[in-house]
Structure formats: C-alpha cells, structure tokens
Amino acid sequence: MKKIVNYALAASLLFVACHQKESQREFAVKQLQDRRCFVVLGNEPFSPAGNVIGLENSYTLAWPEEGVLTPEAERELLIRCFGDSLSTTFSEAADRLLYLTWGYEDEGMEIQLLELKTDSIADTLQYTYGHLESTCEVNGRVATFIIKDEISVVGAAHGTYSAQYVNVDTEKGSIIHIEDLMDTTHLGEAIRLAVSDLDVNEEVRGCLFDEFAEADRLPVPMDYLIDSTFSTITVVYQLYEVAPYACGIQSVVLPAYWLAKHVPFTALGKELFDLTKAEAVAVAE
Numbered sequence: 001m002k003k004i005v006n007y008a009l010a011a012s013l014l015f016v017a018c019h020q021k022e023s024q025r026e027f028a029v030k031q032l033q034d035r036r037c038f039v040v041l042g043n044e045p046f047s048p049a050g051n052v053i054g055l056e057n058s059y060t061l062a063w064p065e066e067g068v069l070t071p072e073a074e075r076e077l078l079i080r081c082f083g084d085s086l087s088t089t090f091s092e093a094a095d096r097l098l099y100l101t102w103g104y105e106d107e108g109m110e111i112q113l114l115e116l117k118t119d120s121i122a123d124t125l126q127y128t129y130g131h132l133e134s135t136c137e138v139n140g141r142v143a144t145f146i147i148k149d150e151i152s153v154v155g156a157a158h159g160t161y162s163a164q165y166v167n168v169d170t171e172k173g174s175i176i177h178i179e180d181l182m183d184t185t186h187l188g189e190a191i192r193l194a195v196s197d198l199d200v201n202e203e204v205r206g207c208l209f210d211e212f213a214e215a216d217r218l219p220v221p222m223d224y225l226i227d228s229t230f231s232t233i234t235v236v237y238q239l240y241e242v243a244p245y246a247c248g249i250q251s252v253v254l255p256a257y258w259l260a261k262h263v264p265f266t267a268l269g270k271e272l273f274d275l276t277k278a279e280a281v282a283v284a285e
Contacts, residue, residue, distance in 0.1 A: 027143045027170045028065035029136045032090075034058065036098040039125070041110040046154060053154050054114065054125030057098050062136040062145065063090060070173045077175070080166050081134060081147050102128055102153070128153045141272065142176065142226050143168040162238050163249055165225045178224055181233070181269035182259070188217035190262040191235060191252050200253045207247035218242060218252075230273050231256055 035058035045051045061081070064074065078093055079085055087093035101111050134147040145166040152159035167176045178184060192215065195201045195208070205213075212218055223236040237243070237250040256273040259265075270276045 027136075027138045027168070028068055029062045030065055031061070032063050032094075033060040034094065034098060037114040037116055038101070039112045039114045040101075040104050040128070041112065042104075043108070049126040049154050052125065054127040054129075055102065055104070055111070056127050056129040057100055057131075058129070059094060059097060059132040061132065061134045063134075064136075068173060069168065069175075073168065073173060073175045077145060077166055080164055081132070081145075097130070097132065100130065102130075126154045138170065139226070140230065141170055142230070143170050144225060146225075158245070160239060161249075163223075163236065164238075165223045165236060167224070167226055176226075176268075178220065178233075178235075181266055181272070183264045183266070184220055185263075187220050187263050190259060191218045191220070191254065192216060193262065194252055194254050194258070198253065198255075198258070204243075204250050204252055207243040207250060209243060212242050225251075226272070233259065 035056065038055040040046075040053050040055050042051050046053050064077070069077065075088075078087065078090065082093040082097055084093045084096055087096055105111055130149065130151045132147070132149045134145055137144050137146065145168070147164040147166065148161065150159060150161040168174070169176050178187070192212075195204050195218070219237075219241070221235050221237050221241065223238070225234045225236065226232075227234065233254045233256060235252050235254065237252075239245055239249060241250070243250050256275065260273075260275050265273070265275055
C-alpha cells in the first residue's frame, strides 16, 4: 500500500513538473543577419554622385525558432517582415532582399558584387541602401515582433522608413489581430476621440492631415502594440497614412479600460487586459 501511495505521489509530482515546464516554455527566437553590397556602374553620371555609387542591402532579425509559430502565423510574419508574398521560406525571402537592385539594372546600369575591404572603393562611395531589422519582446502571453526598415536612395530628397508590430499569442503560436481583441466596427471613431480627448495623444492632434483633423473617425491601422502590462493598446500609423512626412510615424495610445467604454471587447481581449475583473468590480459598486 505504501509503495502505491509513493508511486501515486511521484506520478502527481511528475505531472506538476511537466505542467509547469510547459506553461513556462520560452518563446524561443534566434538572431539572423546578413549583408550584400554592390557597385552600380552607369554610362551617365548619377547626380550628385558621379557615374559610380554603392548599393547595400542588409537585415538583422529576430526570428522564431522552428515550431514556435503555427505555419499560418509564420507565413504571415514572413510577408509582414519582408513585404514578399512570393517567397515561402525565410531563406528565400532573405536572398531576394539581399539581391534587390532597386531597378538600376532596368535602367541599363551594371551591377557588380562588391567585396568589402578596408582599402576598397566602398570607403568613398555614396550608398543607396535598404536595411531591415526586427526585435522580439515577450511580455507574459504576448510576444511582439517589432519590424523596422529604412530605405535611402542616392539623390532622393529624403529616405523612408516604417515600424511594424506583429503580436503573437505565445500559448497558441498564432498572430493576434486587432479584431481578435474587440469589435472594430466603431474603433475608428474611438481612435479619433482618443486623439481629441486624451492628453497623451496631444502631439498627434497637431499633426493630422486636414481631412482627418476635421473627420469624426480615423482609419483602423494594421499595426498596433500591446504594452508590457497589458494596460494600453497603441495603434500605429505609418508615414503619410494620417500625417505629413515631417511628423513621422504616428502612434495613438488607447488605455484598455477607456477603450472598453467605446467598443465591445472579445473574450480574448477581456482576458488579456483583465477587463472581466474590472467589469465585476464596476457591477459590485
């Protein structure tokens, strides 16, 4: 009898240990990076660079370990990260990025792979470049991939850049879209109200294009960020979406408890932001 009790106790302890290990499983990512540089040669001078310029493409990325995401989520992250709907694997998308020639070949210019050395021509070249980088921040149940890219073309008035956010449910390995958290039917009106009424969004208020400054709603963007304590959602507008280039990327902060008064949250949204508990307290009061 004693042996049976000890066996049962050991089995129960083993189950608890496995259960704890599973619930504390890390959302594993790896760091990947590479770079390719080219010389662009033309028959006519590139103003203001002359007839020779450099071309550089690079990435430094946090990428999920195999099996961490569902295949559908990894495919979506691939498209969001590289903007490439044709590639089906990371290596394929990365190679396509690294050998992107920005249309110079289409204009009849010659592209030569450049081996970077300290005494090479690279030291004196002006560069057209595209740089892609991402990081991954894990906060409780949510892992957020922050994807930034920057493009600068020799001779252009200015470069361009973006900052995208992909939020992942670490328990399911799936991407959390904004509509998974709430009914977005009236979210545009709520975002516009947050810009008008919340001091934290004062800078956005002064940057909006006239068409949005006078409208009663803002478009619902693809990008959003859940803060580390799950107390706010920050929606992100890329360059030119709602404001001029000089104002940069625009972020509108939406406190979860405030937002819940304006749009219905789903069961998942209530769970992540602990809104069910808040509702119970409100009813009790």
